[in-house]
Amino acid sequence: MVSFTLWDIFRNLLLAARWTVALSLIAFIGGGLVGLALLLLRLRGGPWLARLVGAWVQLFQGTPLLMQLFLAYFGLALVGINASAWTAASVALTLYTSAFLAEIWRGCVEAVPRGQWEAARSLALSFGQALRHVVLPQALRVAVPPTVGFLVQVVKGTALASVIGFVELTKAGTMITNATLQPFLVYGCVALLYFALCWPISLGAQVLERRMHVPHR
Numbered sequence: 001m002v003s004f005t006l007w008d009i010f011r012n013l014l015l016a017a018r019w020t021v022a023l024s025l026i027a028f029i030g031g032g033l034v035g036l037a038l039l040l041l042r043l044r045g046g047p048w049l050a051r052l053v054g055a056w057v058q059l060f061q062g063t064p065l066l067m068q069l070f071l072a073y074f075g076l077a078l079v080g081i082n083a084s085a086w087t088a089a090s091v092a093l094t095l096y097t098s099a100f101l102a103e104i105w106r107g108c109v110e111a112v113p114r115g116q117w118e119a120a121r122s123l124a125l126s127f128g129q130a131l132r133h134v135v136l137p138q139a140l141r142v143a144v145p146p147t148v149g150f151l152v153q154v155v156k157g158t159a160l161a162s163v164i165g166f167v168e169l170t171k172a173g174t175m176i177t178n179a180t181l182q183p184f185l186v187y188g189c190v191a192l193l194y195f196a197l198c199w200p201i202s203l204g205a206q207v208l209e210r211r212m213h214v215p216h217r
Helices: 006-044 046-061 065-078 085-110 114-122 127-164 169-180 183-211
Strands: none
Touching: 006 046, 006 085, 006 127, 006 169, 006 183, 046 085, 065 085, 065 127, 085 127, 114 127, 127 169, 127 183, 169 183
16 A cells, blocks of 8 residues: 555645646636537528437436546547547537537526517518527526536536546545555545635526526525
8 A cells, every 4th residue: 555645645636627627618618618519500490400409408418427428438449430438428428518518508598588589670680680699698697607617517528537537536536545555634635626626616696696686496
């Protein structure tokens, strides 16, 4: 058994937490871009594209993230792409995030009264102009709190990337536990670091909700 001080354990976990943050940001930003594209296709792409986007959303919402990580990791290998755990985790979490954000934003757009669309048409605004100048500014007030809140789920979801060998916070905790044989201490530190990452985000979502006067549903 290797002798580790508490600082040694915490320092190594902090180093691994950088990859948790990096993976979370990649998934959230990439998922946001893909989710926005899916939202626009659903709003403007016609009934068939809307159904296709709906099926995409249901697929990723209705299957475990763990299975999506396995499929991304082993599926890329089947098509001849020798993907690293980092690449597979980024792809899987980005697609997973895109489905949820697209659905969150769709609900926020639909929360804007239809009369706003009609008013925009009466002013001879195109679909893009109506969306940009009339609908999205109103939908944004509703969308920001749940969007920021969903980032917490993304951060916690990165823990599953450990099963395909990606060394983030949870995987590092397992490796340190195997070396120190102190699982309670190590996983307690892991939990503390996840809390330190997620609690400020949850608090920020609550503050944004109050400032934007978004009513609870």
